[in-house]
Amino acid sequence: MSRQNFFGIVVGTAMQKTVKVRVARQFVHPIVRKVIEWHEILRDYFGSLPVITRHKKFLAHDEKEVCTLGDVVRIEACRPLSKRKSFTVAEIIRPARTWTDPMSGEIKR
Template identity: 40%
Template sequence: MPRRILQGTVVSDKQDKTVIVSVVRRFKHPMYAKIIQKSKKYAAHDETNNCKEGDVVKIRECRPISKRKTWEVLTEGA
């Protein structure tokens, strides 16, 4: 099964080797045909602690690293 890749903004980097990434998705309301934005926060593994608040990063699904952490930050080379 392919791993999903999402793009979002880092909103917190206070934890060690973990960043919180806010991913915004836009979609059209089925009845009112208005464009709506919904956001969701994901805890992502950042092995090297390179990400800072405000950075735009890509995250990829991975094996469970902890209770909430099932995403990893993609490095620039990937």
């Protein structure tokens, strides 16, 4: 049986070996048929669709602590690791956009 997978954006890295991932769920309203565009960042990857967007935040286990704020990741269900954490980061789809300041050499977002 395949495991449950979600795609989302890392919005928190304050905890050790844990990241907070914001997952968007899209659907067409059954009565109103309201049309709303996808989240701006996800639109680049999946195209635009006529849907309503709802968000939920999941805690996911990041064993090597490689995720940074703004990364687009795929999380996969696993056994419960704590009260709120039952997903692991399976892969980083796209790293966060960073750039290096040419004057100071500092890496910025």
